Amino acid sequence: MSELDIAIAAAKEAGEKILEFRELGFKQKLKSDNSIVTQADISSNEIITNHLSKTGIAICSEESIINDDISEYWLVDPLDGTANFVKNSNDFSILISLISSNKPILSVIYSPVYKQCMSCNGKNIFINGVEISNLRVDISPNILLSGMRKKVDESANLREKIRQNIDGDIISVGSGMKFYKLALGSAGIYIRNKVSHSWDIAAGDLIVQASGGVMVGIKDKKELQYDIKTLRNEPFIALSKENVKYLDKFLKIINS
CATH class of the missing domain: 3.30.540.10 (Fructose-1,6-Bisphosphatase, subunit A, domain 1)
Structure with missing residues (x-):
């Protein structure tokens, strides 16, 4: 095997x-x-x-x-x-x-x-x-993904600002299934505005990138690193392949 x-x-x-x-x-x-x-x-x-x-x-x-x-x-x-x-x-x-x-x-x-x-x-x-190339049929690039938390977190206002700029909807999805949706094209944007544990995002990172999307740090626009000594990553944005061309636009909104 x-x-x-x-x-x-x-x-x-x-x-x-x-x-x-x-x-x-x-x-x-x-x-x-x-x-x-x-x-x-x-x-x-x-x-x-x-x-x-x-x-x-x-x-x-x-x-x-x-x-x-x-x-x-x-x-x-x-x-x-x-x-x-x-x-x-x-x-x-x-x-x-x-x-x-x-x-x-x-x-x-x-x-x-x-x-x-x-x-x-x-x-x-x-x-x-x-x-997946034979399955990518649900293209919804304007859908912004949110976590499942009921309480308003620090990313809520940021997500709303992005939503207004792309005239899209926000849907709540928990766990690694957010990356699943990005890879399929059934969602377009996921923003994590705080530190993440590496085990939560590494599998999804590869899948997003391999599907033609992008996943980079919000502050430095660099690909994430999975250093076993830290096992953490800074805030990031992940985009489906349909939204890669808007990366700079989104980063400008986020950092404004």
Whole structure:
């Protein structure tokens, strides 16, 4: 099996386990940063780790962080959108990426509920084995993506300003599925106006770029870096391929 095939198999098996917990119930607790972790997170992490360990490549996960000085490693979020999962929302996913020299080179975004697996080998993107070029039919470049938070966050005013300038709509999407929509063209813009954990965005970053879109830092307009020593990235903007030509326009609005 290729490394990407192993990652896909890992995501699918972990997804089945997550759905078992959803049906039968699970325990949860708060981590030191006040985020929620559940039995589903932990079990998913164990399953994915067991699969990925076959490659002999180091594994860094939200639930088992490492910061060794290495140039290649797996980066995993075993249950992205845990808060949504706890609320019985369908808006959660599994994110796996392979990082080499601070860049994602393989990635998987898997939705257990919908059995939808978007994967990227670095150049081509597939959904359940079908190349995305044959699926890109829903082009909605004026849709701006928002997270699922009910409270108004610091990005709300910024999103509204962008929406007014493009005469578009804002839709709420949780977890890595935002990048899924950007790659398909069913949304056009996602702005993250605060620091992100690398495991939340690396898989999506590669998929956005491979689909012809762009994902860069708001302040420096540079591609994001995935340094295992920090595992964080500054605010960024991600655009579908239809909106790449408007990058400078959006950055000007954001930074004004």
